[in-house]
Amino acid sequence: MKYITKLGGEEREFTIERHGDGLRARCGETVYALDLALVGDGATFSLLVDGRSYDVVADVQREQVLLQMLGERFVVHVEDERERAAHAVAGHKQGGKRELRASMPGIVVDVKVEQGSEVAEGQTLVVLEAMKMQNPLTAETAGKVTRVLCKKGEAVAAGALLLELE
Amino acid sequence: MLSRYPSTRNMPPIRRILVANRGEIALRVIRTAQEMGIETVAVYSDADRTALHVRRASRAVHLGGNKPSESYLDIEKVVAAARATGCDALHPGYGFLSENEDAAQACIDAGIEFLGPNPKAILLMGDKVEARKIAMQAGVPLVPGLQEDVDEAHLVQAAKQVGYPVMLKAAAGGGGKGIRIVREEKELLEAFHMARAEAKGAFGDDRVYLEKFVTRPRHVEIQIMADKHGGVVFYGERECSVQRRHQKLVEESPCAALTPEVRAQMGKAACDLARAVNYVGAGTVEFLLSEGKFYFLEMNTRLQVEHPVTEMRFGVDLVREQIRIGAGERVSPVAEPRGHSIEVRVNAEDPDTYFPSLGRITRLNLPGGPGVRLDSALYRGLEVTPYYDSMLAKLVVHGENREQAIARCERALRELRIVGVSTSLPVALRTLQSDEFRSGDYDTGILERLDRKPPAARRELAMLAAAATRFLFAERAGARAAESTATGRDAAPRWATLGRIERLRRSAP
Numbered sequence: 001m002k003y004i005t006k007l008g009g010e011e012r013e014f015t016i017e018r019h020g021d022g023l024r025a026r027c028g029e030t031v032y033a034l035d036l037a038l039v040g041d042g043a044t045f046s047l048l049v050d051g052r053s054y055d056v057v058a059d060v061q062r063e064q065v066l067l068q069m070l071g072e073r074f075v076v077h078v079e080d081e082r083e084r085a086a087h088a089v090a091g092h093k094q095g096g097k098r099e100l101r102a103s104m105p106g107i108v109v110d111v112k113v114e115q116g117s118e119v120a121e122g123q124t125l126v127v128l129e130a131m132k133m134q135n136p137l138t139a140e141t142a143g144k145v146t147r148v149l150c151k152k153g154e155a156v157a158a159g160a161l162l163l164e165l166e
Numbered sequence: 167m168l169s170r171y172p173s174t175r176n177m178p179p180i181r182r183i184l185v186a187n188r189g190e191i192a193l194r195v196i197r198t199a200q201e202m203g204i205e206t207v208a209v210y211s212d213a214d215r216t217a218l219h220v221r222r223a224s225r226a227v228h229l230g231g232n233k234p235s236e237s238y239l240d241i242e243k244v245v246a247a248a249r250a251t252g253c254d255a256l257h258p259g260y261g262f263l264s265e266n267e268d269a270a271q272a273c274i275d276a277g278i279e280f281l282g283p284n285p286k287a288i289l290l291m292g293d294k295v296e297a298r299k300i301a302m303q304a305g306v307p308l309v310p311g312l313q314e315d316v317d318e319a320h321l322v323q324a325a326k327q328v329g330y331p332v333m334l335k336a337a338a339g340g341g342g343k344g345i346r347i348v349r350e351e352k353e354l355l356e357a358f359h360m361a362r363a364e365a366k367g368a369f370g371d372d373r374v375y376l377e378k379f380v381t382r383p384r385h386v387e388i389q390i391m392a393d394k395h396g397g398v399v400f401y402g403e404r405e406c407s408v409q410r411r412h413q414k415l416v417e418e419s420p421c422a423a424l425t426p427e428v429r430a431q432m433g434k435a436a437c438d439l440a441r442a443v444n445y446v447g448a449g450t451v452e453f454l455l456s457e458g459k460f461y462f463l464e465m466n467t468r469l470q471v472e473h474p475v476t477e478m479r480f481g482v483d484l485v486r487e488q489i490r491i492g493a494g495e496r497v498s499p500v501a502e503p504r505g506h507s508i509e510v511r512v513n514a515e516d517p518d519t520y521f522p523s524l525g526r527i528t529r530l531n532l533p534g535g536p537g538v539r540l541d542s543a544l545y546r547g548l549e550v551t552p553y554y555d556s557m558l559a560k561l562v563v564h565g566e567n568r569e570q571a572i573a574r575c576e577r578a579l580r581e582l583r584i585v586g587v588s589t590s591l592p593v594a595l596r597t598l599q600s601d602e603f604r605s606g607d608y609d610t611g612i613l614e615r616l617d618r619k620p621p622a623a624r625r626e627l628a629m630l631a632a633a634a635t636r637f638l639f640a641e642r643a644g645a646r647a648a649e650s651t652a653t654g655r656d657a658a659p660r661w662a663t664l665g666r667i668e669r670l671r672r673s674a675p
Contacts, residue, residue: 001640003633007625014633023637025630036634043529043585045638047631054627057529057585058635065632071580071595072620073517073588076632080640134525134587 002081007074008122022048061135075136087140097146100125100137100163102156109134111152117145119165126150126162139165180204180255180279180493184248185223186269187259188238190543190560191471192219195257198485207251209244211237213551218543225251232553238262245272255279255492257485261555264468265292281492283392283467287443291465301462304442306435309454309461311377318358321376325354328378334358336365337373347379380461382609383454385409386421388436389476391487392445397497400433401476401484404450408597410520410613415590416597417472418508419479422568422606423455432460439465448473448488456609471511471560474541478507478564505564506571510579510598512542512559513590514550517618520590522556525549529585533578537564537571540582550587558589568606572598593618 003014015026022035035048047054047069059066063083067074079087090099110127113119124136125145147164150156182205185192196206196219208223213232220226227247229237237243239262248256256273258281263269267288273280282288291297302308310328312320315337325332325348334346334357346357346364358374366372389401405421406414424432436451439462450470452463473484480503487498514523527548532540542559550558561578565571579595596618602608620628 001637003636005629005633007629007632008619010625010629012626012629014630016633016637023634025634027630032630034630034634036638038638041529045631045635047634049627049630054631056631056635057583058631059585060635060639065635067628067632067635068583068585069628069631070620070624071576071582072592072624072628074620074625074628074632076629078632078636080636129525134523 004079004081004084006077006122064135064137066135075138077138077140098140098143098165099161100139100165102128102137102160102162105157106135106155108150108152108154108156108162111148111150113145113148113163115145115148119143119145128156128162137162180489182207182224182251182253182255183281183489184209184244184251184253184256184278185219185259186238186244186248186256186263187261188214188217188219188543188554189557190541191259191261191469193222193543194541195259195485196222198483198489202486202489204489207247207253209238209247211553213549213553217548218545227251232551234262234553241266241269241272244269245276245278248273248278249276253278255281255489257281257488258468260468260471265466267292279492281488282447283443283445283449287445288467290443291467294464297464298462300442301439304435304438306439306451306462307460309377309380312375315373316358316376318355321358322351322354324376325351328376331379331381333377333379334361334374335377336361336369336371337375338365338369338371380454380456382611383407383456384421384423384609385414385452385463386424386432386455386460387450387452387470388432389470389473389484390436390440390445390449390451391484391491391497392440392447392449393491393497394446394494395496396441398437398440398445399497399500400436401480401482401500402503403429403432404472404475406452406472407608407610408603408612409610414472414511415513415613416508416510416594416603417475418506418568418571419475420503420506421455425458428455428458428460435460435462447491448484471557472509474539474560474562475507475509478539478562479503479505505566506568507562507564508571508575508598509560509562510575510594511557511590512561512582512584512594514556514558514587515590516588517590517592522552523550523588524552525587527584527586529583531581531583533561533581535578535581537574538578539563544584558584558587572604592620596620 001016005012012027017024025032025034033050037046043057045056045058047056054069057068063077063079065076065078106128109129113125119139121139121142123139125139126137128135143165145163146166150162183199184207185195199206205224208220208226209229210220211232229243256278258264265288267285270280270285270288312324331347331349346361348354348357361374362372365374384407386403386405388403392398403421404417404419406417408416439451448469450466453460454463477484481501516523527546530546539562544559563571563574563578565574576598597603602612
């Protein structure tokens with residue numbers, strides 16, 4: 001499976017597949033031998049990359065992965081190739097219209113934009129609290145907010161439409 | 167480690183202490199009191215019913231609402247709680263009532279020992295103008311300049327006397343407003359008019375004073391301890407230049423820029439100032455250090471957040487000293503300092519915007535191993551609320567030398583993991599890894615210059631790890647879906663599967 005990952009302004013594409021007991025990831029010319037094991041607590045992973053060991057706490061919220069590793073905190077956007085294709089089709093159908101939907105059931109703790117706001121790629125649009133974790137939902141591309149369909153304090157179901165952008 | 171102190175056997179008129187604080191500092195005081203066989207009474211707000219300081223104290227008294235003004239800042243309620251529970255002493259911690267002369271007076275009136283200085287000393291040192299006057303009389307160096315409002319006629323001459331660069335500051339100022347730096351005489355008058363206008367606009371008061379501009383200042387402070395018999399000692403210095411908007415983030419001791427001579431002078435100045443106000447208890451005198459010269463900033467009449475840096479290096483328990491002094495004993499002799507110690511404050515805040523981050527602590531890994539101390543009131547399930555300070559913990563390490571202490575601190579920072587709120591940990595880590603910090607040659611501007619972006623190799627690794635976790639989740643979700651189809655149940659939607667994984671992990675111990 002191909003994954004397109006975004007962090008800050010950078011983008012990397014990884015092809016990941018099962019290989020023997022572990023995984024193999026390819027990024028351009030580079031090949032990594034991976035072994036990823038879920039620790040008993042269900043959110044911590046032991047990750048071996050070419051034999052190097054990393055302790056990772058990961059919170060996967062659909063396409064958003066919140067990581068704590070190496071004493072750092074990262075919010076990485078990860079799309080698999082099917083999602084990317086679906087987004088491309090959706091984007092095409094709507095003539096450039098985009099939707100921001102709730103990735104999980106939760107509470108809207110902050111709406112950082114209003115109708116007509118110009119947003120930059122990666123900018124936080126809505127902060128959703130789910131499972132007592134605050135998750136910033138960010139703009140995938142630069143654009144303009146055309147409709148705001150949620151408000152602060154509101155409980156929303158998974159998949160609920162929060163904003164429309166173009 | 168504590169055996170060198172005079173015996174406390176004949177001592178205590180202090181048998182029970184009210185701890186008028188919350189969070190890690192309340193716990194810090196409770197720990198020492200317990201070791202000394204002294205009972206503790208915690209006080210708490212509605213929000214803090216299940217806080218660690220309540221659970222660890224011998225007794226607890228409910229004060230009221232969540233707002234500090236309804237609980238920890240309410241002198242009447244706090245002192246009434248101390249009386250009702252038969253306390254002989256009150257420890258104010260830091261913040262809240264610690265530098266409040268009315269609280270100190272209320273304790274005296276109630277016959278309760280306030281573990282801090284007398285109300286007069288709190289009052290004098292709390293007034294910046296008054297404090298500078300006393301410092302000047304006590305021979306403590308001040309930043310050269312004019313204390314009073316300057317007018318145009320005297321300005322040029324005064325600036326020449328002080329020496330360029332000079333700084334023009336609004337008398338009513340604060341927060342960096344109304345400050346102008348002037349490097350040459352020809353810029354002086356224009357800057358003066360601008361500073362006046364800015365001061366008028368910001369504070370409604372156009373008085374401006376002139377001071378020497380201290381280049382690349384370091385913030386270095388002296389820990390003092392004074393008893394009721396006139397004995398005053400100092401426990402070296404703490405270097406606190408890693409700060410932003412006057413909020414310290416990393417502190418260390420010793421300070422790399424201090425020679426033994428200057429250290430001795432600073433220590434003497436701090437002790438002289440303490441004597442000048444008949445100071446009792448723990449106190450800190452803050453100085454600016456620049457090009458080998460030091461200037462008085464202010465005196466904090468309390469135990470400070472960063473006191474463990476001193477404790478680790480001098481093998482002293484400063485809270486124990488406070489309690490002993492409160493009971494009328496003399497200051498203990500100061501031991502030779504050993505090695506190097508560093509403290510990192512862990513704040514619940516967004517590492518990019520510095521905004522407070524609220525939420526429930528869902529996961530917690532605490533660091534351990536040699537030379538590591540963690541002062542915190544954290545526990546899994548703790549709700550970080552907007553009512554109080556955002557500091558969650560203090561990580562303090564001690565090493566044989568600075569290099570080892572930095573390495574140890576980095577190692578411990580990687581072990582410390584707090585999930586549920588964002589923390590300032592990445593900024594602290596980046597600071598420790600920066601060439602500027604490592605060189606030891608830094609000043610209060612270090613955080614502004616810091617490149618806070620993680621190195622490329624780490625970002626790459628994070629992207630790889632994120633993709634791999636999604637791969638694993640998808641694989642597991644696929645397996646579950648296949649399994650439930652096989653057993654005839656409907657395949658659950660993907661988010662529901664993830665939700666189930668989430669619930670499973672939340673129910674894990």
